[in-house]
Amino acid sequence: MAMEESPQVTRRATRSYSASNTAIESTNPPESYKPTINDLGFRQQPLRLEDLLSSFPGRRSQILELLRLLGPLNSPMFPILVYGGPSTGKTSVTLQVFRHLNRPFIYSSCITCYSPRILFESILNQLLFHRKDSGHSYSSVKRCERPSDFVNYLREALENVITNLKGNSGKVSSKMSGRPDGTMVYLVFDNLERVRDWDKSSTILPFLFNLNDILKMPEVGLIFISNTSPDTYYLNIGYVEPIPLYFPDYTEDDLRHIFMANQTNSRLYASFLDVVLRPFCRVTRQVDELAAAFSSLFKKYSEPLSDKEVAPNEEMKRRLFSHIRPHIASALNETFQVRSQPLLKADTNQETKKTNSSRMPGIREDFDKIDFHMSTSAKYLLISAFLASRNPATLDASLFDSTGVSDSRKRKRKASEKSMDQKEMAEQELLMKGPGTFPLERLLAIFQCITSLAEDSLDEEESHELTVEGGSRGLMSDVLLQLSSLCNANFIIKGGSCPLEGSTRYRTAVSEDLALKVARSLKFPLSKYLYRR
Amino acid sequence: MGREKEKEKPSEKALNLLRSRLSDPNFIFRSLSDSPDSNYSKLKFLISTSVTEACNNSILLLGPRGSGKVACLKLQSHNASKYIRIHILCFLILYCLRLLMQIRLNGLLHSDDNCALKEIARQLCMEHQLLFSKVASFDDNSQFMIAMLRECGLAHKTIIFVLDEFDFFAQGKQRLLYSLLDAMQSVNSQAVVIGVSCRLDVDQLLEKRVRSRFSHRKLLFLSPSKEDTERFMEHILSLPMDSSLPHNYAAEFNGRLKKILSDERFKELIDTYLSFNFTIGHLVRFLFQAVSYMDLNAGFLSLGNFKAALSSNQRQPKLECIRDCSVLELYMMVCMKRLEVKEQTSYNFCSVMTEYKSIHDSFQTSDYYAANVCLRAFEHLLQCQLINFIDNKGHNQSVEFRPVKLLISSAELHQGLKSYQQCPAILLKLMDR
Numbered sequence: 001m002a003m004e005e006s007p008q009v010t011r012r013a014t015r016s017y018s019a020s021n022t023a024i025e026s027t028n029p030p031e032s033y034k035p036t037i038n039d040l041g042f043r044q045q046p047l048r049l050e051d052l053l054s055s056f057p058g059r060r061s062q063i064l065e066l067l068r069l070l071g072p073l074n075s076p077m078f079p080i081l082v083y084g085g086p087s088t089g090k091t092s093v094t095l096q097v098f099r100h101l102n103r104p105f106i107y108s109s110c111i112t113c114y115s116p117r118i119l120f121e122s123i124l125n126q127l128l129f130h131r132k133d134s135g136h137s138y139s140s141v142k143r144c145e146r147p148s149d150f151v152n153y154l155r156e157a158l159e160n161v162i163t164n165l166k167g168n169s170g171k172v173s174s175k176m177s178g179r180p181d182g183t184m185v186y187l188v189f190d191n192l193e194r195v196r197d198w199d200k201s202s203t204i205l206p207f208l209f210n211l212n213d214i215l216k217m218p219e220v221g222l223i224f225i226s227n228t229s230p231d232t233y234y235l236n237i238g239y240v241e242p243i244p245l246y247f248p249d250y251t252e253d254d255l256r257h258i259f260m261a262n263q264t265n266s267r268l269y270a271s272f273l274d275v276v277l278r279p280f281c282r283v284t285r286q287v288d289e290l291a292a293a294f295s296s297l298f299k300k301y302s303e304p305l306s307d308k309e310v311a312p313n314e315e316m317k318r319r320l321f322s323h324i325r326p327h328i329a330s331a332l333n334e335t336f337q338v339r340s341q342p343l344l345k346a347d348t349n350q351e352t353k354k355t356n357s358s359r360m361p362g363i364r365e366d367f368d369k370i371d372f373h374m375s376t377s378a379k380y381l382l383i384s385a386f387l388a389s390r391n392p393a394t395l396d397a398s399l400f401d402s403t404g405v406s407d408s409r410k411r412k413r414k415a416s417e418k419s420m421d422q423k424e425m426a427e428q429e430l431l432m433k434g435p436g437t438f439p440l441e442r443l444l445a446i447f448q449c450i451t452s453l454a455e456d457s458l459d460e461e462e463s464h465e466l467t468v469e470g471g472s473r474g475l476m477s478d479v480l481l482q483l484s485s486l487c488n489a490n491f492i493i494k495g496g497s498c499p500l501e502g503s504t505r506y507r508t509a510v511s512e513d514l515a516l517k518v519a520r521s522l523k524f525p526l527s528k529y530l531y532r533r
Numbered sequence: 534m535g536r537e538k539e540k541e542k543p544s545e546k547a548l549n550l551l552r553s554r555l556s557d558p559n560f561i562f563r564s565l566s567d568s569p570d571s572n573y574s575k576l577k578f579l580i581s582t583s584v585t586e587a588c589n590n591s592i593l594l595l596g597p598r599g600s601g602k603v604a605c606l607k608l609q610s611h612n613a614s615k616y617i618r619i620h621i622l623c624f625l626i627l628y629c630l631r632l633l634m635q636i637r638l639n640g641l642l643h644s645d646d647n648c649a650l651k652e653i654a655r656q657l658c659m660e661h662q663l664l665f666s667k668v669a670s671f672d673d674n675s676q677f678m679i680a681m682l683r684e685c686g687l688a689h690k691t692i693i694f695v696l697d698e699f700d701f702f703a704q705g706k707q708r709l710l711y712s713l714l715d716a717m718q719s720v721n722s723q724a725v726v727i728g729v730s731c732r733l734d735v736d737q738l739l740e741k742r743v744r745s746r747f748s749h750r751k752l753l754f755l756s757p758s759k760e761d762t763e764r765f766m767e768h769i770l771s772l773p774m775d776s777s778l779p780h781n782y783a784a785e786f787n788g789r790l791k792k793i794l795s796d797e798r799f800k801e802l803i804d805t806y807l808s809f810n811f812t813i814g815h816l817v818r819f820l821f822q823a824v825s826y827m828d829l830n831a832g833f834l835s836l837g838n839f840k841a842a843l844s845s846n847q848r849q850p851k852l853e854c855i856r857d858c859s860v861l862e863l864y865m866m867v868c869m870k871r872l873e874v875k876e877q878t879s880y881n882f883c884s885v886m887t888e889y890k891s892i893h894d895s896f897q898t899s900d901y902y903a904a905n906v907c908l909r910a911f912e913h914l915l916q917c918q919l920i921n922f923i924d925n926k927g928h929n930q931s932v933e934f935r936p937v938k939l940l941i942s943s944a945e946l947h948q949g950l951k952s953y954q955q956c957p958a959i960l961l962k963l964m965d966r
Contacts, residue, residue, distance in 0.1 A: 068825045068826060069822075069825050071548065071549070071552055071825055072545050072548060072549055072829075074549065075548065075549045075552040075553060076552055076553050076555075076556040076557075077552070077556070077825075078555075078556065078818055078821050078822075084857075085857045085913075085917060086913075086916070146642075146645075146648060147641065147642045148642035148643050148648050148652060151642055152655075203641070206641055207641050207642070210641060214639055214641070214642070216558075218553065218556050218557065227916060227917070228916070228917055228918050229848075229850030229851075229853065229854060229917075229918075230850065231850045231851070232850075232918045239598060240598055240812075240814045240815060240818060243818065243821075243822055243845075244845065244846075244848060246848065246853060248853065248856065248857060249856075249857040281859065282859060282860040282861060282900055282955075283859055283860075283861050283902060283906060283910070284859050284861075284909075284910070284913075285857075285859055332902065332906070333902055333903035333905075333906055435934075493931075509931050511904075
């Protein structure tokens with residue numbers, strides 16, 4: 001993880017990906033390529049130890065310990081559990097260590113293998129040198145769903161591979177032919193914590209942890225990589241735990257080394273890091289998040305400079321610092337949405353942007369304006385949904401009466417005097433419950449009320465000729481269509497149906513800030529209609 | 534470093550030897566199985582009587598994980614033929630290799646009855662060079678098994694069924710156990726069922742009809758005594774004098790090892806380790822770690838190796854997690870702790886945020902960030918399991934509103950904050966109140 005882009009380069013999603021990434025693809029069409037035993041190695045020039053250590057700053061002791069636990073050539077090993085927070089270099093270090101050792105290994109990630117069957121079949125495919133292609137309609141080499149079948153196939157396949165490797169180790173020139181060294185085969189299971197999510201019957205985790213005992217093959221090494229510490233894998237059947245190997249988060253100094261690598265103007269970047277690294281480290285120490293934030297900030301930092309190659313002196317540093325300071329404060333509060341900013345709107349980031357926006361619509365409201373397009377009626381619908389889930393249903397009548405607004409104010413005054421405790425309790429309850437649910441009818445009633453109100457106010461004022469509002473009938477048209485599109489955009493969540501009424505209930509995830517912003521863009525007096533306890 | 538050069542090094546060879554010893558259960562448990570009253574000899578006696586007297590038997594091996602139950606069995610099957618050769622009539626010698634066959638099932642893999650019977654049929658077919666049909670039904674397979682049992686009984690062949698993780702077979706309807714034990718009752722067969730489990734109460738899990746057919750023999754595997762452990766470590770770690778290793782090197786290695794083993798500090802170290810992990814399996818793992826820390830240039834084990842292995846085993850994962858947290862995440866946790874102190878039984882992100890805001894309002898901290906940044910920190914806490922959702926329902930509710938709980942005690946949090954270098958003083962103050 002030395003360079004910002006190295007995870008993408010070195011981390012292999014699947015073996016076929018790596019195979020096609022090396023020289024093979026350019027020379028022959030993928031169909032004619034048959035994986036061989038050579039593919040169990042890393043298929044790149046083995047790294048020297050010094051290069052390995054220097055490419056992972058701050059990971060020296062972990063690399064050395066991993067090497068020690070793997071041991072010299074052909075020596076059996078105990079299962080290892082590599083763990084540490086996200087983006088601490090667990091996977092990259094493990095894979096690069098195998099590149100350094102040039103030993104055969106099988107990599108499978110429990111993110112891409114999201115069910116037992118896919119996990120088992122991907123391992124078997126790699127071991128049996130099988131590649132999915134159109135010739136056999138992308139089927140796997142063996143169909144196996146149960147752990148029992150898997151163990152039988154796995155044992156068979158491993159025995160084949162190991163005899164193959166043993167035959168090969170006799171030859172002297174094994175290094176020249178690019179063949180992997182040794183007769184040990186290592187199985188690497190990445191992202192083990194995901195298994196807890198997809199393994200509903202919770203049989204796979206005990207199985208994987210006991211795989212070493214079940215197989216009883218000294219030529220097989222198991223390496224598990226996990227985000228969470230071993231104590232979170234509590235199994236009620238117990239197991240002899242794998243040897244833990246902890247990857248701590250990078251310290252500030254390590255981060256400095258990491259970010260200094262591969263910079264064209266290192267002096268300038270160093271002065272930049274002096275300014276930004278400390279405040280950002282208080283929020284997060286994850287390399288991937290920091291890298292995203294820094295890349296745009298550095299552009300801003302070096303903006304005043306005409307010559308990007310110049311080495312800054314003290315006076316210039318000060319000038320640059322005063323230039324960047326306001327940006328740091330704002331960037332700190334946006335650390336995690338940098339990817340959806342227009343700066344990075346390049347096509348490379350489109351899918352991340354999509355996932356961001358679909359996941360948390362209520363989170364991204366911090367811009368001055370709403371950064372998405374919405375029809376007026378959709379905005380009104382959103383506001384009415386917000387009102388419906390915030391206000392208690394019993395108060396609708398009084399709130400949307402012509403006199404209702406003042407009514408609610410009176411009520412508030414009365415209540416606040418007396419029982420502070422009760423109020424506090426109610427507040428807590430509200431926080432805990434989150435937004436309430438509402439049926440479709442209520443939403444539509446509120447929608448009609450506020451649209452008619454808005455038109456009334458417009459008529460009275462007669463100030464602007466707003467063309468958007470084309471009469472209540474125009475706004476009411478295809479409101480159900482709007483509703484479904486709001487549901488799809490995750491602004492409104494379709495909940496379960498009410499057991500008594502049997503109709504679907506809705507809820508909105510929109511935060512108050514966003515609702516206020518939408519209301520402001522419509523010049524709608526939202527705060528008047530919000531019931532405050 | 535050329536590989537040829539590496540091969541010449543005696544230290545590397547020694548390391549390889551030690552590592553392969555440690556991962557070879559046969560070697561490990563041979564030293565423990567010598568004494569006449571060991572579980573191993575009891576089991577040997579049981580199996581040999583059922584072979585010679587042509588009777589059925591069943592037994593449970595119980596003990597904590599890693600105490601050598603399966604290894605004992607494995608050793609057994611290796612040596613049984615030898616044992617027969619010595620003690621039983623000569624005419625058996627000719628058959629002794631074919632007289633015993635072992636069928637191994639594992640509860641983790643074959644807890645499903647269908648699957649288990651299929652596996653039995655498969656192993657029987659493999660042994661007798663018969664054609665195995667994948668599509669055979671449960672009935673077919675169980676009939677086949679009973680027929681095979683009868684045939685083997687007639688041929689004076691003993692089948693040993695080893696059921697590892699026996700408690701998994703005791704779930705559900707226990708059809709497999711019933712049909713197996715029932716076949717042994719009625720048919721003139723010759724079989725031994727050996728159940729292996731780490732649950733001591735496993736025979737209480739059996740149904741009545743199964744329990745009545747089960748002989749209530751149990752063998753308990755206990756942790757080895759102190760003397761045994763010492764003997765065992767010496768047996769495992771000392772190098773053989775008559776191997777390809779240079780004689781001088783092996784002698785010096787063993788001499789130094791003896792010195793370490795008799796060292797008081799070492800004994801203390803082993804005691805601390807064994808006080809929380811007391812089985813042979815754990816000890817072997819510990820020795821493996823120590824051996825792999827061995828300095829290849831020096832070529833000898835040192836006390837430091839064992840110390841390093843111990844310290845890597847004595848981790849406090851929660852404190853490590855706290856050390857990995859950012860300052861903002863510490864704030865979130867302290868807020869939750871404060872809510873707990875205020876006797877607010879359940880809280881979610883929103884209520885934590887109000888607390889966070891109130892702290893900021895009253896103390897004017899420098900670390901005040903927007904809600905989305907805090908939410909991200911909150912999610913990180915969830916990811917490293919310092920906090921957890923209280924219930925699994927409400928999946929369509931977004932993260933902010935789902936109630937959570939803190940998974941560390943306030944003492945742990947306090948300790949974590951103290952050992953955190955850049956921890957703001959205000960947090961410690963808030964915790965003390």
